Amino acid sequence: MLSHANPLRRPARVVIAGVSGVGKSTLARRISQALDLPYTEIDGLYHGAGWVPRPEFLDDVDLFIREPSWITEWQYRDARPMLSARADTLVWLDLPSPIAISRVVRRTIRRSRTRVELWNGNTEPGLWHALVSPEGIIRWALAHQRRYRRTVPAASLEHPHLQVVRLRSQREVDSWLAGPLATAQRGM
Template sequence: MHRPRRILVAGSSGSGKSTLARKASDRLGLPYTETDSLYHGPGWTVRESFVADVDDFTSGEAWVMEWQGSAVRQLMIDRAEVMLWLDLPTWRKMLQVTRRTLRRRLARVELWAGNTEPPLLAILTERDHIIRWAWRTRHEYDPWLERLCVERPGFVVRLRSHAQADAWLASHSSR
């Protein structure tokens, strides 16, 4: 079986893109960088080098990365061999993003460039709080991904559960 060497992981916020990307990196022995680490600067600003950093990383022969960032979306598609689409039920994504946000906030986990999750009450006041963002954008990329399924048969692997994702990894891994 062909083992892809340039893999994108797609899905809405909270679907588990980073977790799956890390697993793919580990099991397939491919370099991984978290897209958010290239995107977010101090104070949640966008890093000026974001596009150049993604361009540099994806110009390599092998890599795994989450598919996000409108400025680099097409560049990533053009360079990837396969896209793993985590298309989980909404309840599952919302449960995951809520648990992750609570864990990060309560433990004061440092994310990218010194940023941390905002206070929990911010969910009530900030339109772009990650939990509200996840709900509002939960279907935003579906039309793109569905179109890619038609335009590039075999490029998008639609995974509707973590078990399906693990099975795909197992079938492409020698570990």
């Protein structure tokens, strides 16, 4: 596994891993802009109206990963093997749980208040749902943080072609974007 200080080949097909709240989509947009990679927000492909999974989800994933360059989040168990096989770089946002949870709580409150449409007509169910429901985003984030500590290393072993970059703090994220990624952007 690469540290954020190691040399980086210029990424063309990137997945961003991490639990809810660590900043996967934000980082994906930043990398997309820096490297001119088309960004597909995978939640928009997965969630249909009423939060029902779209039956064509995996077909849509298969379609966009056939392109020569792209960036998306490394989510949804059924899609991960496809994404890992085709990606050249996996960026793992392994931020501490308190940071992820505080961010997801703030995001949930903001989205609940504004009733912003997320994907396919869906809006944030609210803080109570996020805390109490088994499908609630806060409970999900808490339950899945440890899983990434198993699944990301396993994916890197199963797919040795993947450059894996593990970032453990916002400072490391910012440093990596300004250092190794900027160097890769210049094609070095």
